[in-house]
Amino acid sequence: MSQTAVQNPDAKGTDTVLDVELRKVFKVFNGETAVRGVDLEIHQGEFFSILGPSGCGKTTTLRLIAGFEMPSAGEVVIQGKSMTYVPPYRRPVNTVFQSYALFNHLTVWENIAFGLRIKGLPKAAIAERVKETLKLVKMEAFTNRFPTQLSGGQQQRVALARALVNRPAVLLLDEPLGALDLKLRKEMQVELTNLHQDLGLTFVMVTHDQEEALSLSDRISVMHEGKIEQIGTPSEIYECPQSAFVADFIGDTNLFGGRVFALDASEIQVVTETKMKMVVQKQSASMSLNPQEAVVVSVRPEKIQLNLEPSCVQGNCFEGRLKHVMYLGTHVHCVVELTSGDRITVKQPNTFASLPDPQTPVYAYWTPKDCLVLACRDTA
Amino acid sequence: MSTQISSPPTPPTPKSEPQASPTAGRWLGYLGLLGPAGIWLGLLLVLPTLVLFELSLVPGLEPGGLVNPSGLENYLRVFEPVNLLVMKRSLFFAGGTTVICLLLGFPVAYWIALLAPTKWRNLLLVGFVLPLWTSSLLRTYAWITILRYSGVLNTLLTSPNPWLSNLGLPTIPRLELLNDWPAVLIGMSYGYLPYMVLILYASLEKLDRRLLEAASDLGANPIQTFCQVTVPQTMPGIAAASLLVFITGLGDFVDPELLGGDSTMTISRLIYNQFLKTNQWGFGSALSMVLIMLVSIAIALLLKFGDRSAAS
Amino acid sequence: MTNDLRLSQFYPTRRRFLKTAAAAVSGLALSSCGWTLAQVRPKPPSNKKTGANKKLYIYTWSSYTDEDLLKSFTKETGIEVIVAVYDSNETMLAKIQIGGGADYSIIYPSDYMVRQMRDKGLLLELDQDRLIGLDNLLPQFQNPVYDPGNSYSVPLSWGTTGLIYNSKTLKQAPEDWDYLWEQQQVLSRRITLLDDVREVMGATLRMLGYSYNSQDPAQLEQAYKKLVSLKPTIASFSTDTWKEQILAGDLLVSMGYSADAVEVAKENPSLQYAIPRSGTSLWTDTMIIPASAPNRDAAYDWINFMLQPAVAAQVCERLNFATPNQVAIKQLPPKVSENLSLFPKESVLEKCERIIPLGKFNQVYDRYWTQLTSS
Incomplete structure (x- = not known):
């Protein structure tokens, strides 16, 4: 049940074994559809994240895998076996719950031993595995404490240990770091990565924190309103969002609504609603666009350059005026109002000798390669 | 010394009274909050108990007799075999009722708290508590009507039953439940079940359902989850409800008297008899003191073992 | 304004109450070395x-x-x-x-x-x-x-004390107290005795040929043992509740007072009253x-x-x-x-006895009674 042979975690070819599959899964609660036809394939040994804003159905998706919810339609397959209606206690998965759900009537040791005791393992084996797992999460010193006597980070480790000690095929993590402060969260992120690499287990993590998802995951699926918007590696998701929602949700971006004005083999020209003309390099996401189709142009703030002089290089260069300048330490965050009336945000490395004054006339510039054009088919 | 160390850094003044007195004053002020209830308890609980204790030390005290505490004879009488038997029986009734109420009440409270549709919950609870709105005496009389020799239950059981006769089975004999211990257990359990359900409900409602999911996730089937998570988690509620039923049951007078017939003398009935029938006030007081001790022991046990998680 | 008024009225009252309570408490405490319990003094009529x-x-x-x-x-x-x-x-x-x-x-x-x-x-x-x-x-x-x-x-x-029985359901009518012992099989848990120590002990003493007012411990012991042997047959000791039960048919025989016997016989004529031959209490x-x-x-x-x-x-x-x-x-x-x-015949009344108070010896009766009703 828990063989989980260690694979090269980077291997994502079609030949790898699938640990979790969701096939056209729907979940309806009292007439509200939380999950609408989700298809997922999670490979053995990968760190997979489900990312989305709250209410997007990501936690429900995880609960469907864990077995706490039964799908209204569709199929859940774990390690090749259909588990759609199998109760949670017969699934080879374990969950690390949001805010941990530790048993406060049991000690740390008893919490971790819970699953093994239920399985009826001999005492010696339990003791050995609990000890081993305590060491893994560095909690050997807290064996006899009760959860209420532990800090948040320590509780997090116990929750991890309690799940891992059962050697599940898939480890499900529901917003595992959500309750921790920033510093602790960074530390635990590193530890999660290490654990994942050491154990070679399949991790499925639900989070609303895009940074966490981008830094930890092998692949990410972005969910929105019960549907999967995009599945891909962190860089695919960030660099090539396939919808305006993903572009907007992952990182910051400037979006301009408009229509396709002209197409050629390598470039697309778009006229925005505010009559700006933009040139965008053609990419896979924009292959199927038609002339006059309603589109959105997305430019990341860090890809925009601000100059005091108009730039003569071919590309997108617009005149504007600085509205706000926000000092962020490593970066300076600027809001620029273009002559067209659009407001854009620009993230500049902190190389200024002194911060520019608001109302300074500036020119915003970006190359066709640095922006994306996305069809507005689903998000209006 | 340790108090000085832990106190906030103050200049080493030998007389720390200026610091201490405002705190003490505030403390006394808060004590004033206890005033009304304190007077109430003092006059109506502590004082009468002390008087009762004094009476219990007067051997053979009758009403109108001189209260001159002089010995423990009354207490020695308490430990005569027949009185020990009565106490044992009282404990059996109270304990049996507690167990029955727990077995019947837990599933109900569990169902209402965790499984029933939310909008029905209050209605279900009210429905369960509804019997408490009628007089307990009336409810006991209702049980007499049901359990008696010619009562509702026996009429139902012994009425010609086509299924039984078709199967060639003999008819059910009349049950002689009234005037014996089963009737007492039935009556008491019925009377205290609502209290049990209410307290357990309050406890189960607070139960963190994610803990149930966590247990299920770790491989525990519903029965294992129930035994290893639900029960320990609601232990304070279980203990409180059981204690309430047990103590009330120990002092119950009406049910044993009306339903129990001739062989169900309990400690509370015995006390009643000492005061109102045989006029043995000294002995009655001693019995009362023993009853108070029994209840105190039950509470002490609860405080010591009832709530492990809260204690930690 | 009205609030102030009420407050000022309240305080004296409360003080008076506290004073009274304190007096009551100290009075009790002071006299507790030898106070009498609920002394009855002829109060001047209120x-x-x-x-x-x-x-x-x-x-x-x-x-x-x-x-x-x-x-x-x-x-x-x-x-x-x-x-x-x-x-x-x-x-x-x-x-x-x-x-x-x-x-x-x-x-x-x-x-x-x-x-x-x-x-x-x-x-x-x-x-x-x-x-x-x-x-x-x-x-x-x-x-x-x-x-x-x-x-x-x-x-x-x-009146007298006797046995009220249902003449329809009982084949043999009781004539004396010993009927209860002889018919235990038939009467099983369907009889009641009075909830009164002197009546029950007295009837048993009488059946054994002793007095209702016996002060002989050996006789009492004998009567007590007799009653213990009857105990499994007794449904309950009751002075009043038996009336309703015998009318409903739950009981076959009840020990009761003649006045009550006449009352239930009015409602159900088959409930008859027998004054035991060996005598009863008057x-x-x-x-x-x-x-x-x-x-x-x-x-x-x-x-x-x-x-x-x-x-x-x-x-x-x-x-x-x-x-x-x-x-x-x-x-x-x-x-x-x-x-x-x-109104029984004079010959019947001649065998009856009055129950008289026995002073301290009452406690012996009470002990047997507690023993009997508690076991």
Whole structure:
């Protein structure tokens, strides 16, 4: 049940074994559809994240895998076996719950031993595995404490240990770091990565924190309103969002609504609603666009350059005026109002000798390669 | 010394009274909050108990007799075999009722708290508590009507039953439940079940359902989850409800008297008899003191073992 | 403004209350070395009750009064009657001893209780000149053993104790106490005995050939053992509740008072009354005035009212207890006066005994009783 042979975690070819599959899964609660036809394939040994804003159905998706919810339609397959209606206690998965759900009537040791005791393992084996797992999460010193006597980070480790000690095929993590402060969260992120690499287990993590998802995951699926918007590696998701929602949700971006004005083999020209003309390099996401189709142009703030002089290089260069300048330490965050009336945000490395004054006339510039054009088919 | 160390850094003044007195004053002020209830308890609980204790030390005290505490004879009488038997029986009734109420009440409270549709919950609870709105005496009389020799239950059981006769089975004999211990257990359990359900409900409602999911996730089937998570988690509620039923049951007078017939003398009935029938006030007081001790022991046990998680 | 007023009114009241409470507490504490429990002092009659002269408080058995009786008294005297009831002499005594004597002007104790209360000084010696119609009583009630010369009490009713049985369901009718032991198989858990130590122990003693008032420990031990052997057959000890149960058919035999026997026989004629052959207890219920009674004039009025032959006859017929008033008996319809349950033959009465209080020896009875009812 828990063989989980260690694979090269980077291997994502079609030949790898699938640990979790969701096939056209729907979940309806009292007439509200939380999950609408989700298809997922999670490979053995990968760190997979489900990312989305709250209410997007990501936690429900995880609960469907864990077995706490039964799908209204569709199929859940774990390690090749259909588990759609199998109760949670017969699934080879374990969950690390949001805010941990530790048993406060049991000690740390008893919490971790819970699953093994239920399985009826001999005492010696339990003791050995609990000890081993305590060491893994560095909690050997807290064996006899009760959860209420532990800090948040320590509780997090116990929750991890309690799940891992059962050697599940898939480890499900529901917003595992959500309750921790920033510093602790960074530390635990590193530890999660290490654990994942050491154990070679399949991790499925639900989070609303895009940074966490981008830094930890092998692949990410972005969910929105019960549907999967995009599945891909962190860089695919960030660099090539396939919808305006993903572009907007992952990182910051400037979006301009408009229509396709002209197409050629390598470039697309778009006229925005505010009559700006933009040139965008053609990419896979924009292959199927038609002339006059309603589109959105997305430019990341860090890809925009601000100059005091108009730039003569071919590309997108617009005149504007600085509205706000926000000092962020490593970066300076600027809001620029273009002559067209659009407001854009620009993230500049902190190389200024002194911060520019608001109302300074500036020119915003970006190359066709640095922006994306996305069809507005689903998000209006 | 340790108090000085832990106190906030103050200049080493030998007389720390200026610091201490405002705190003490505030403390006394808060004590004033206890005033009304304190007077109430003092006059109506502590004082009468002390008087009762004094009476219990007067051997053979009758009403109108001189209260001159002089010995423990009354207490020695308490430990005569027949009185020990009565106490044992009282404990059996109270304990049996507690167990029955727990077995019947837990599933109900569990169902209402965790499984029933939310909008029905209050209605279900009210429905369960509804019997408490009628007089307990009336409810006991209702049980007499049901359990008696010619009562509702026996009429139902012994009425010609086509299924039984078709199967060639003999008819059910009349049950002689009234005037014996089963009737007492039935009556008491019925009377205290609502209290049990209410307290357990309050406890189960607070139960963190994610803990149930966590247990299920770790491989525990519903029965294992129930035994290893639900029960320990609601232990304070279980203990409180059981204690309430047990103590009330120990002092119950009406049910044993009306339903129990001739062989169900309990400690509370015995006390009643000492005061109102045989006029043995000294002995009655001693019995009362023993009853108070029994209840105190039950509470002490609860405080010591009832709530492990809260204690930690 | 109104709030301030109320506050200023409140404080003195509370202070007064606290002062009283403190006095009460210290009084108790100071005297606790040798205080008497609920000492009964004849209180001066409170003006609340005497001033109006309109209310008479009676403490009685539940079946001894009814609306009509009270109404006709009020009509005759203009005094309103308020009734409280008790279900055993001992309960009544306990209440009077803790000071309830000042609450009632008339109480109805049984014969042995009259003696007990008299010995404790709880009774008012009656002013014979104020009683009208005592000479109407049967000769044996003119000078009863429990209260010679009726100086503290006036007999109101009398009767016997016996067995009430269902003549339809029982093949063999009881004739004596030993019937209960012989028929244990048939009677299993369908009999009741009175919830009264002296009646139950006395009947057993009598069956064994001893006196109702035996003070011989060996005889008592023998009677107790006899009762223990009967215990599995007994459904309960009850003074009142058996009536409803025997009417419903739940019981086969109940030990009860003749007055109650007549009452249930009215409702179900197959419920018959047997006075055991070996003898039974003869009881008299009386009217007394507590030493601390308020409104004594009204109390005398009540006694005299009840002594009227016409009233006594009516009450006898309506409330089913035998009157000791021989003039009244003559006024009764033959159906009542010839009822052998109410007025047994002289030959039967000769074998009956009165229960008399035994002082300290009562405790021996009580011990056996506790033993019997508790095991």
